[in-house]
Amino acid sequence: MILTKYFDKFFHSNKSSGILLIIFVLVSLLIANSSLAQDFQNLLNTNIGTEVFHLNYSVSVWINDGLMAIFFLLVGLEIKRELLEGELSDIKKANLPIFAALGGMLIPALIYFSFNYNSEYKNGWAIPMATDIAFSLAIISLLGKSVPNSLKVFLSALAIVDDLGAIIVIALFYTDSIDWISLGICGGITIFLIILNKLGAKNLLLYLIPGLFLWYFMHHSGIHATIAGVILAFTIPTNTSTVIMSPLEKLEEKLHTPVNFLIMPLFALANTNITFQSEVFAHFISPLSLGIIFGLFTGKVIGINLFSWIVVKLKWSKLPAFSKWNQMIGVGFLAGIGFTMSIFVSLLAFPNHIESQEIAKISILFASVVSGIVGYSVLKFKKI
Numbered sequence: 001m002i003l004t005k006y007f008d009k010f011f012h013s014n015k016s017s018g019i020l021l022i023i024f025v026l027v028s029l030l031i032a033n034s035s036l037a038q039d040f041q042n043l044l045n046t047n048i049g050t051e052v053f054h055l056n057y058s059v060s061v062w063i064n065d066g067l068m069a070i071f072f073l074l075v076g077l078e079i080k081r082e083l084l085e086g087e088l089s090d091i092k093k094a095n096l097p098i099f100a101a102l103g104g105m106l107i108p109a110l111i112y113f114s115f116n117y118n119s120e121y122k123n124g125w126a127i128p129m130a131t132d133i134a135f136s137l138a139i140i141s142l143l144g145k146s147v148p149n150s151l152k153v154f155l156s157a158l159a160i161v162d163d164l165g166a167i168i169v170i171a172l173f174y175t176d177s178i179d180w181i182s183l184g185i186c187g188g189i190t191i192f193l194i195i196l197n198k199l200g201a202k203n204l205l206l207y208l209i210p211g212l213f214l215w216y217f218m219h220h221s222g223i224h225a226t227i228a229g230v231i232l233a234f235t236i237p238t239n240t241s242t243v244i245m246s247p248l249e250k251l252e253e254k255l256h257t258p259v260n261f262l263i264m265p266l267f268a269l270a271n272t273n274i275t276f277q278s279e280v281f282a283h284f285i286s287p288l289s290l291g292i293i294f295g296l297f298t299g300k301v302i303g304i305n306l307f308s309w310i311v312v313k314l315k316w317s318k319l320p321a322f323s324k325w326n327q328m329i330g331v332g333f334l335a336g337i338g339f340t341m342s343i344f345v346s347l348l349a350f351p352n353h354i355e356s357q358e359i360a361k362i363s364i365l366f367a368s369v370v371s372g373i374v375g376y377s378v379l380k381f382k383k384i
Contacts, residue, residue, distance in 0.1 A: 067263045076231075081248060097154055100304045105303070126349070140379070174348040175224065189217070208232075214232060292363035296367035300333070305328055334376070
């Protein structure tokens with residue numbers, strides 16, 4: 001199977017950024033466990049901005065709420081393109097990664113909830129639902145031609161659907177209180193953007209400038225501001241031409257480099273600065289950590305392959321070309337690399353509980369490393 005032009009670009013971009021992410025994770029861990037730890041934390045806590053427009057936030061908030069909105073803008077563009085003209089546009093081609101992603105979100109959430117339904121950590125049920133696109137594609141890329149291209153497309157599509165699910169979960173379940181006036185303004189801006197699209201406006205600035213106001217009012221509405229990136233993405237116009245690039249494709253191309261080589265590494269640097277303290281490890285074998293580890297490491301592979309097996313047996317879909325079930329199991333393990341999105345959800349799930357965030361981060365890191373190693377080994381040696 002030949003990779004489409006956009007999937008090939010998407011795949012190789014995430015492959016390279018995944019390797020960079022690994023480096024930044026290691027740097028962040030080294031800083032957090034050195035004499036620079038407190039200075040680095042003070043830097044993350046430093047406020048930047050102005051009080052005039054209520055835009056005085058810490059460096060950490062600017063990264064997690066501001067820069068990550070751009071990350072979600074890119075994800076939204078990729079989802080829209082694939083739904084309209086790419087690998088997810090044909091339901092017969094798309095249904096396997098869609099069903100697999102649903103299983104890969106539902107089963108991990110149920111596993112986590114089974115450990116935590118009666119504990120103070122129950123709000124973190126969505127943490128093991130997410131698959132990290134960059135890391136998972138970086139690892140499968142290391143396998144070269146020993147893995148069919150169809151599996152790479154399957155994993156890419158699955159991760160995109162997975163991100164869409166995470167976005168919906170964040171919007172619906174991780175919002176504390178709503179400022180309805182600000183949300184109403186967001187609705188007005190969204191309608192304006194849709195009208196621009198319908199009128200055929202092609203200038204990206206006509207969308208990006210209102211998009212900044214959309215982010216501002218979304219941030220003040222109480223709904224996580226990163227959702228503004230997805231809403232904006234779905235209003236950017238596209239076309240069916242293979243010769244002329246649409247505004248969506250132009251923006252996607254411009255965002256790939258800063259998102260994959262600046263924003264995601266900065267997010268990793270700011271959010272994996274885990275100090276390995278005895279207090280945190282004392283709670284490592286807890287409902288929180290066990291729910292995350294088993295959710296990512298076992299829940300992902302079980303959910304993805306169970307739902308895939310069901311739809312294949314029902315003849316609603318078929319396996320990716322030239323692939324076998326043992327390779328699907330390997331991909332299922334790679335999907336257990338939660339990292340970026342899982343850490344992001346854990347920050348939202350435990351906003352005022354630093355210790356829970358630290359335990360969650362270590363658990364995500366552990367589960368992601370083990371999932372990556374096992375997934376790579378299964379695909380490399382084609383054995384279970």
